[in-house]
Every structure is written in structure tokens, then in C-alpha cells.
């Protein structure tokens with residue numbers, strides 16, 4: 410019987426016991442483990458050091474320090490995001506499944522005309538779940554997840570950034586299936602960089618584009634034995650119009666991630682309140698969903714957090730002497746008072762700009 414190539418364990422050897430705290434683009438995580446799965450607990454630390462050094466040594470033409478930095482800071486371990494954690498965004502999820510997850514899990518089905526894309530862009534207002542989606546894709550496709558924000562690549566690692574870019578792609582090939590997630594891709598691939606405004610940004614951009622096309626060429630050649638079919642650049646931006654045309658075309662799929670619709674806001678609010686003692690009735694929920702029109706996912710999270718503070722805030726200093734079970738539940742009124750100062754972060758005009766760009770350059774569906 411023909412089985413799909415079993416997703417391999419994605420444990421990545423790393424030489425540091427402490428989880429990386431420098432990953433430029435990573436939100437703080439609840440729990441962090443050295444590796445995202447536990448299948449090789451038996452390995453002790455010295456093995457891991459050997460593994461990661463052997464891995465680095467096996468990369469030709471790659472700066473060992475840059476490679477180490479990637480292993481320690483750019484690869485994300487633990488605290489996985491799954492599809493269910495993300496409210497709504499069904500069409501984006503479907504598109505990501507078809508473009509990345511299925512091809513990564515069933516490479517045998519996705520060859521020839523069905524060859525998977527090498528690049529996908531997620532664009533839309535901030536706080537709508539783009540980063541969450543990227544992390545879910547990595548989890549669901551059992552891929553090594555490299556996460557870096559373009560602005561930190563161009564600022565923080567200045568001078569060394571080209572080496573870092575090279576190491577990033579070489580490691581991704583080695584550790585394939587792999588997702589290279591670049592947040593704020595506009596700052597790396599903006600048309601401005603071409604005008605020689607900033608020589609070093611321009612060089613980083615070129616290196617990125619070269620490495621990225623090598624991926625495509627090498628995959629077409631299929632001669633290296635590496636798992637090149639399964640390395641994808643997944644990028645996110647709030648400023649899609651800043652990306653230059655040539656770079657834009659490389660993203661075969663450009664997926665609009667809009668503000669959450671009613672159903673999505675409802676799902677997110679229910680989820681956020683599911684662990685909280687509250688008095689919201691169905692009608693209250695409906696009212697709240699209406700009141701949060703124009704809110705992004707992160708605005709809604711911020712609102713719910715603030716509303717949840719309502720009952721404590723009311724107690725003032727008495728809070729210190731109050732039993733946990735005497736704290737009153739969160740109510741719609743708490744939300745209403747939080748709504749006085751937690752406002753949508755995206756303006757109507759801002760939104761229109763995204764919709765226009767989506768019409769012009771977005772992938773439909």
C-alpha cells in the first residue's frame with residue numbers, strides 16, 4: 410500500500426538549553442520547549458550540540474556563526490498554533506492548505522502541473538491573524554518554522570545580514586519541509602531599496618531574491634537529493650503596495666486577510682470568554698458583535714482583556730482582601746465601558762486601500 414511520506418519529526422538540534430529570546434518576530438510564548446515535539450527526549454544535550462554542529466558543518470559556503478544564529482533565534486520551537494485556534498478566515502485557511510499543507514504532506518500528489526508554489530503573501534490590516542496563520546501552517550504541515558521580521562533583518566543584523574539570509578535558505582533546505590516566514594516583508598522588498606537609497610538594504614534584498622530563485626531552479630533540477638520541493642517563503646505585510654513589482658510577481662499567491670466578519674468576531678469573542686466567568690446572554694453577544702464592527706482580531710483580544718479587568722478595577726484596593734469566588738462575573742457593561750477607549754486600529758480609509766489592492770493584485774478565493 411502506498412503511504413504518504415510520513416511527516417518526519419521536526420525536532421531541530423540546537424545547542425542552547427535556554428529557548429531563544431531574541432527571535433525578532435516572535436510574540437512571547439506561553440511555554441517553550443527546546444523542541445516542538447517530544448519524540449527525542451532521550452537525546453541528551455551533548456548529542457544536540459553534536460547534531461547542530463554537524464549540521465552546520467555540513468552546509469557549504471555558509472557562515473557558521475550565521476547558521477548558529479538561525480538555529481538559535483530564528484527557528485521557532487514549541488507553543489504550536491493549530492487551525493482551530495484561529496477564528497474564521499476560512500478561505501485563507503483553505504488556500505493555505507492547498508498551497509502549502511497538502512503539498513508538504515503529500516508531495517507525491519503535487520508534481521508537474523500541480524507543483525507547489527514557492528512563495529505566498531498574506532496581506533491585510535495589522536492584527537488580523539497573519540502571523541497566527543503562518544504558525545498554524547507550520548504546525549499542520551509538520552514543517553520546520555523559520556520566523557524572522559524583515560525590519561529586524563535589515564536593522565539588527567546589519568552588515569551580517571547577507572550571511573544570515575544565505576544561512577537561512579541553506580538551513581531551510583537541509584531541514585525541509587520548511588516554511589520561511591518573513592513578517593513585514595515590505596521593508597525587505599520595497600521598491601525604494603532599488604534606488605540605491607541604502608546600499609546595504611539593497612544588497613540584502615538582492616541576496617534574498619537570489620536565494621529564493623535558486624530554490625526554484627534547484628527544485629526544477631531535482632538533482633540534489635534535498636527536499637527542495639518543500640521549502641516555501643511565506644510572507645506577511647500591512648503595506649502590500651510598498652513591495653516592488655518584480656518581487657510581487659514572485660508571490661504566486663497573494664491572499665487578502667481582511668478584518669473579521671460578524672461570525673468571526675462572534676467566534677473569537679466566545680473563545681476568549683470561554684474560560685471567564687461572565688453574564689453575557691446570546692443577545693448580549695449579538696450586541697457586542699455589532700459594537701465591534703471594524704475591529705481587528707488583536708483589537709478584539711485587547712478589548713476582551715480590558716473588559717475582563719472591569720470587575721477587578723471596580724474593587725480598587727479591596728481587591729487584595731477579596732476572595733476569588735466573590736469577584737463578580739464580566740458583563741456586557743464592562744465591554745461597553747472598555748469600548749470607550751479601545752477603538753479599532755484600522756481606519757475606514759485604510760481599509761479601502763487594502764480592498765483596492767486586493768482587487769488589483771490579490772488571488773481570488
Ligand code: ADP
Nearest residue numbers: 494495496535536537538539540541706707710
Ligand atoms: P498579524 O500578523 O495579522 O498582525 P497576528 O496574527 O499577530 O496578526 O494577531 C495578533 C493577535 O490578535 C493574536 O495573537 C491573537 O490574539 C489575535 N487574533 C488576530 N486574529 C485572530 C483570529 N482570526 N483568531 C483569533 N485570534 C486572532
